[in-house]
Amino acid sequence: MLTDRQLFILQIIIDDFIRSAQPVGSRSLAEKKDITYSSATIRNDMAELENLGFIEKPHTSSGRVPSEKGYRYYVDHLLRPKKLNYQEVETINSIFVDRVYELEKVVQKSAEILSELTNYTAIVLGPELKDNKLKKLQIVPLGQDAAVAIIVTDTGHVENRTFTLPEQVDASDIEKMVNILNEKLIGVPLSELHDKLYKEIVVLLRRHIRNHDALLSMFAEAVDLHANEKLFFGGKTNILNQPEFHDIEKIRLVMNMIDQEEGIYRLISGVPAGIQVKIGKENKNAAMQHCSLITASYSIGNEQVGTIALLGPTRMEYSRVISLVDFLSHDMTKALTNLYHNG
Amino acid sequence: MLTDRQLFILQIIIDDFIRSAQPVGSRSLAEKKDITYSSATIRNDMAELENLGFIEKPHTSSGRVPSEKGYRYYVDHLLRPKKLNYQEVETINSIFVDRVYELEKVVQKSAEILSELTNYTAIVLGPELKDNKLKKLQIVPLGQDAAVAIIVTDTGHVENRTFTLPEQVDASDIEKMVNILNEKLIGVPLSELHDKLYKEIVVLLRRHIRNHDALLSMFAEAVDLHANEKLFFGGKTNILNQPEFHDIEKIRLVMNMIDQEEGIYRLISGVPAGIQVKIGKENKNAAMQHCSLITASYSIGNEQVGTIALLGPTRMEYSRVISLVDFLSHDMTKALTNLYHNG
DNA sequence: ATTTAGCACTCATAACGACCGAGTGCTAAA
DNA sequence: TTTAGCACTCGGTCGTTATGAGTGCTAAAT
Numbered sequence: 001m002l003t004d005r006q007l008f009i010l011q012i013i014i015d016d017f018i019r020s021a022q023p024v025g026s027r028s029l030a031e032k033k034d035i036t037y038s039s040a041t042i043r044n045d046m047a048e049l050e051n052l053g054f055i056e057k058p059h060t061s062s063g064r065v066p067s068e069k070g071y072r073y074y075v076d077h078l079l080r081p082k083k084l085n086y087q088e089v090e091t092i093n094s095i096f097v098d099r100v101y102e103l104e105k106v107v108q109k110s111a112e113i114l115s116e117l118t119n120y121t122a123i124v125l126g127p128e129l130k131d132n133k134l135k136k137l138q139i140v141p142l143g144q145d146a147a148v149a150i151i152v153t154d155t156g157h158v159e160n161r162t163f164t165l166p167e168q169v170d171a172s173d174i175e176k177m178v179n180i181l182n183e184k185l186i187g188v189p190l191s192e193l194h195d196k197l198y199k200e201i202v203v204l205l206r207r208h209i210r211n212h213d214a215l216l217s218m219f220a221e222a223v224d225l226h227a228n229e230k231l232f233f234g235g236k237t238n239i240l241n242q243p244e245f246h247d248i249e250k251i252r253l254v255m256n257m258i259d260q261e262e263g264i265y266r267l268i269s270g271v272p273a274g275i276q277v278k279i280g281k282e283n284k285n286a287a288m289q290h291c292s293l294i295t296a297s298y299s300i301g302n303e304q305v306g307t308i309a310l311l312g313p314t315r316m317e318y319s320r321v322i323s324l325v326d327f328l329s330h331d332m333t334k335a336l337t338n339l340y341h342n343g
Numbered sequence: 344m345l346t347d348r349q350l351f352i353l354q355i356i357i358d359d360f361i362r363s364a365q366p367v368g369s370r371s372l373a374e375k376k377d378i379t380y381s382s383a384t385i386r387n388d389m390a391e392l393e394n395l396g397f398i399e400k401p402h403t404s405s406g407r408v409p410s411e412k413g414y415r416y417y418v419d420h421l422l423r424p425k426k427l428n429y430q431e432v433e434t435i436n437s438i439f440v441d442r443v444y445e446l447e448k449v450v451q452k453s454a455e456i457l458s459e460l461t462n463y464t465a466i467v468l469g470p471e472l473k474d475n476k477l478k479k480l481q482i483v484p485l486g487q488d489a490a491v492a493i494i495v496t497d498t499g500h501v502e503n504r505t506f507t508l509p510e511q512v513d514a515s516d517i518e519k520m521v522n523i524l525n526e527k528l529i530g531v532p533l534s535e536l537h538d539k540l541y542k543e544i545v546v547l548l549r550r551h552i553r554n555h556d557a558l559l560s561m562f563a564e565a566v567d568l569h570a571n572e573k574l575f576f577g578g579k580t581n582i583l584n585q586p587e588f589h590d591i592e593k594i595r596l597v598m599n600m601i602d603q604e605e606g607i608y609r610l611i612s613g614v615p616a617g618i619q620v621k622i623g624k625e626n627k628n629a630a631m632q633h634c635s636l637i638t639a640s641y642s643i644g645n646e647q648v649g650t651i652a653l654l655g656p657t658r659m660e661y662s663r664v665i666s667l668v669d670f671l672s673h674d675m676t677k678a679l680t681n682l683y684h685n686g
Numbered sequence: 687a688t689t690t691a692g693c694a695c696t697c698a699t700a701a702c703g704a705c706c707g708a709g710t711g712c713t714a715a716a
Numbered sequence: 717t718t719t720a721g722c723a724c725t726c727g728g729t730c731g732t733t734a735t736g737a738g739t740g741c742t743a744a745a746t
Contacts, residue, residue, distance in 0.1 A: 025709050040719050043710070061709045061725040102505045140479045140495045148499045152483045156491045158503035162445040237598045240591055248583055248594075255580045255598075368738050383690050386739070404696040404738045 002052070005037070006045045010054055011078045013046075014066045018315050021243045023063030068280045068314065071292070075277050075318055082319040084327055088117060092328055096335040103127055103155055103336070108232045110308070114328055115235025118321055120312035121258065122234040125268055127305040127336075129229065130191035132157060137185065139178050141171060149222040153190065155340055161222045166214035173209050180204055181219070193223045229269070229306065231261050242313045244290065253287040258311075263287065268309045271295045275326050280314045292316045296329035301341040308332070345395070348380075349388045353397055354421045356389075357409045361658050364586045366406030411623045411657065414635070418620050418661055425662040427670055431460060435671050439678040446470055446498055446679070451575045453651070457671055458578025461664055463655035464601060465577040468611055470648040470679075472572065473534035475500060480524050482517050484508075490517070492565040496533065498683055504565045509557035516552050523547055524562070536566045572612070572649065574604050585656045587633065596630040601654075606630065611652045614638045618669050623657045635659045639672035644684040651675070 002010075012032065016024045026046060030039035046064055049055050054070035057063070066074065084092075095109050107124050114122035132153035141147045148162045181201065188196055197220055205212035236258055245251050257263040267283060276295045283293055294310040308329050310321055345353075355375070359367045369389060373382035389407055392398050397413035400406070409417065438452050450467050457465035475496035484490045491505045524544065531539055540563055548555035579601055588594050600606040610626060621636045637653040651672050653664055 023709090027708070038719050039709095040721090041717085044718085047711075057710085059726065062727075063709065135485065136483045138481060138493075142478065142497065142499050146499065148495060148501060150481075150493060150495070150501060152491060152493070154485065156485050156489065156505040158491060158493060158501065160501035162499040236602050237595060240595045240598065246591065248589065248591075251591075251594075252580060252583045255583065259579050366738085370737070381690050383692090384688085387689085390740075400739085402697065405698075406738065 002048075003045075006049060007078065009042060009045050010049055010070065011074065013049075013055060013064055014070060014074045014078070017066055018317055021315060023058055023065050025063035028063075066315075068282070071279045071314055071318075072282075075279070075322075079319050079322070081323045081326070084320075084323055088324065089327070091117060092324075092331055096331065103157065103340075104230075104232075106332070106335070107306070110328060110332060111232040111234035113234070114308070114310065114324065115233075115238060117324055118310060118312070118317070119235070119238055119241060120310050120316070120321070121236055121238050123264055123268060123309040123311060124232040124234075125265070125307040125309070126230040126232055127155070127157075127300070129153065129157060129159070130189060131303055131305065132190050133187050134185050134190065134193065137178060137181050139174050141165075141174070147174070149219070151190075151223070154187075163218060163222065166211070166218065169211050169215055173211065173215065176209055177205065177212075177215055177219070180208065190223070194220060197223065231264060233258070239291075239312075242315075244313055244315060250290060253289075254291060254311075257285070257287040264309075264311075267293060268295055268307050271297065271307055273297045273299075273304055275322055275329075277318070277322070290314055292318075294318075294321055294325050296325045298329045298332040298336065300333070300336045305336070345391075346388075349392060350421065352385060352388050353392055353413065354417065356392075356398060356407055357413060357417045357421070360409055361660055364658060366401055366408050368406035371406075409658075411625070414622045414657055414661075415625075418622070418665075422662050422665070424666045424669075427663075427666055431667065432670070434460060435667075435674055439674065446500065446683075447573075447575075449675075449678070450649070453671060453675060454575040454577035456577070457651070457653060457667065458576075458581060460667055461653060461655070461660070462578070462581055462584060463653050463659070463664070464579055464581050466607060466611060466652040466654060467575040467577075468608070468650040468652070469573040469575055470498070470500075470643070472496065472500060472502070474532055474646055474648065476530050476532050477528050477536065480521060480528065482521050484514060484517070492562070494533075494566070497530075506561060506565065509554065509561065512554050512558060516554065516558065519551055520548065520555075520558055520562070523551065533566070537563055540566065574607060576601070582634075582655075585658075587656055587658060593633060597634060597654075600628070600630040607652075610636060611638055611650050614640065614650055616640045616642075616647055618665055618672075620661070620665070633657055635661075637661075637664055637668050639668045641672045641675040641679065643676070643679045648679070 009029070012029060012035070013024050016029070026039040026042040029035060029042050030037070035042075046055065049070075050057070050064065053067055054073060055064040056067045058065060091113060095106065095113055104126065107126050111122045111124045132155050134151065135154045136152040138150040138152075139147050140150065142162070145165050146162060147165055148160055151159045153159075184201060184204070185193065185196060197216065202212070202216060205216060209215065237255075239245055239251065239254050245254070263285060267285060267288070274296065278293045278295075280292065281289055283291070290313060291311055292314045294316070296308050297304045298306050298308060308325055310325055312321070352372070355372060355378070356367050359372070369382040369385040372378060372385050373380070378385075389398065392413075393400070393407065396410055397416060398407040399410045401408055434456060438449065438456055447469065450469050454465045454467045475498050477494065478497045479495040481493040481495075482490050483493065485505070488508050489505060490508055491503055494502045527544060527547070528536065528539060540559065545555070545559060548559060552558065580598075582588055582594065582597050588597070606628060610628060610631070617639065619638045621638075623635065624632055626634070626636055633656060634654055635657045637659070639651050640647045641649055641651060651668055653668055655664070
């Protein structure tokens with residue numbers, strides 16, 4: 001139902017608007033060198049595109065602006081991924097040159113570089129810990145009634161939690177317990193720790209330790225909080241550079257969300273593998289009304305461990321940005337798999 | 344040289360401007376109920392105050408606005424600290440009710456509460472670690488060539504660092520070394536670790552361990568990074584609520600600085616004890632031109648360990664805010680001393 | 687000697703109208 | 717089917733004109 005020419009016009013309108021942030025009119029289009037037909041023809045096609053909801057007019061006599069539906073169609077069918085240039089590829093690769101073992105640093109740097117390359121806000125949902133396996137559990141007593149529990153995973157991640165000791169437990173009990181746990185739980189994924197603790201370990205404890213229930217619940221608590229992955233940001237304030245965000249109210253909505261982290265987490269956790277593009281209201285979030293979100297997952301081996309996301313205005317440079325996010329996610333997967341997958 | 348009436352007028356102008364964010368004129372002042380003289384009199388006094396640089400006019404025929412010098416005088420001589428109301432005291436006290444041992448959580452919560460109470464951006468410079476004493480040092484090997492070093496301090500703080508192992512060291516060497524270090528260094532303040540490592544420990548190592556130099560430098564590295572304290576924020580986007588920050592450029596400057604953390608660190612580290620108020624350009628920072636910064640230090644025992652700061656527009660509600668920061672800093676000192684000072 | 691009433695003056699802000707121009711839709715000719 | 721032509725729309729800009737809150741200054745009142 002849409003002619004090739006109409007699609008071509010749609011594409012050019014969107015490309016143009018993405019570049020200029022200005023509504024585009026039929027005359028200015030007709031003047032472009034790769035357009036051979038007149039402004040009147042374009043007007044007719046534009047009218048049709050508007051009927052179908054791909055573009056809209058901010059007011060009666062202005063040029064056209066892509067609608068969300070327009071962007072959607074563009075992303076799904078029109079856009080051709082821009083090839084990355086040498087500079088971009090090099091910059092991304094530079095993240096992984098020094099063989100740092102600390103995953104968090106790699107992830108943080110990825111977020112920074114991605115935001116630098118795009119001028120949008122980059123968010124990386126850190127490696128999920130639940131698939132990490134316990135490497136070592138340690139309790140360090142602090143004075144009379146407090147202790148810090150430390151958990152080390154096979155990827156070198158360290159989690160710790162301080163708590164008050166229940167009364168009537170003494171150092172030897174704790175030591176015994178730590179020994180038992182280390183003996184039985186090393187290699188167990190964090191996500192299964194809780195269950196194991198209550199199903200297998202509890203019987204052992206009953207045998208060897210007084211006051212096992214208090215200690216156990218304490219450990220369980222220490223072990224539980226690792227469900228939540230961490231978010232890493234780059235270019236948190238980049239939205240301020242976008243001309244369409246001249247209105248403080250809009251800015252506040254977005255910045256607040258970024259600052260709270262929770263909304264962001266809901267947006268990007270649990271996205272499917274591969275590149276995903278959510279445009280404007282598709283994000284089901286009031287603050288994201290005028291923003292788009294590009295996400296891609298990254299893996300270690302075959303295990304999807306985290307997500308890369310890029311947040312910008314709906315008027316995003318999709319063709320370049322999608323290529324970048326795609327490339328980065330594959331690069332990360334490669335590098336991380338290399339580092340951690342052999343074991 | 345300034346009459347009492349002139350000072351009174353200055354005070355009212357500033358109070359009024361802080362409340363309304365609008366230039367204040369002689370007529371509106373004269374209508375206030377606690378002012379008995381005419382607008383003409385006020386005009387004369389205003390002219391004098393302007394001569395002396397305490398107030399200024401945005402343009403020829405507008406009301407007056409406090410200058411930095413005016414704010415300075417106000418803060419130093421005119422302001423009377425506002426008594427906190429029950430609600431405010433309760434809110435602050437609530438930070439310390441549950442006896443959490445984790446200092447970081449207390450500090451984070453303080454920043455959040457302070458920003459909530461004030462609608463400005465709160466920053467807390469976390470406890471300096473250099474006075475923390477080593478409680479336990481631990482090395483956990485990760486596979487062949489990497490290991491994570493974990494340092495626990497007497498306040499329950501845990502630092503960790505992953506690194507690649509030098510070649511030709513084996514597990515037993517590491518274990519021996521860890522034992523030596525734990526034996527010799529527990530109770531030593533982190534700030535002295537480096538020195539001790541190179542002066543006392545090195546001789547012991549030479550005796551017991553092959554390849555001690557590589558291992559030593561590795562440890563030194565792991566131990567060194569704790570110089571930098573951490574910053575905790577509350578209400579990072581609160582500056583967006585200020586009417587004088589309607590201009591995106593101004594906002595960007597401030598937000599960028601907040602986001603980078605480094606500039607903030609420079610601003611608030613090393614402030615003297617007690618309440619400090621830096622107004623506008625006094626902060627020697629382009630981004631802070633239109634902002635004021637209130638700082639106060641908090642202590643554990645007699646040891647100053649960190650700083651509380653509040654960042655807002657120069658048109659800040661000084662009287663209330665100074666009381667709040669003062670109260671919070673004392674409350675924190677009290678609570679932390681209670682928790683950690685007995686030892 | 688102070689204070690105040692009176693008055694001319696200033697200037698940001700809002701309101702108004704004119705006009706421009708980039709844009710549109712529609713019709714009729716190519 | 718495409719395009720030239722034309723009337724129409726409507727934001728944006730520019731100058732004009734109030735309006736009003738503010739000022740400084742002078743002279744009268746206290």
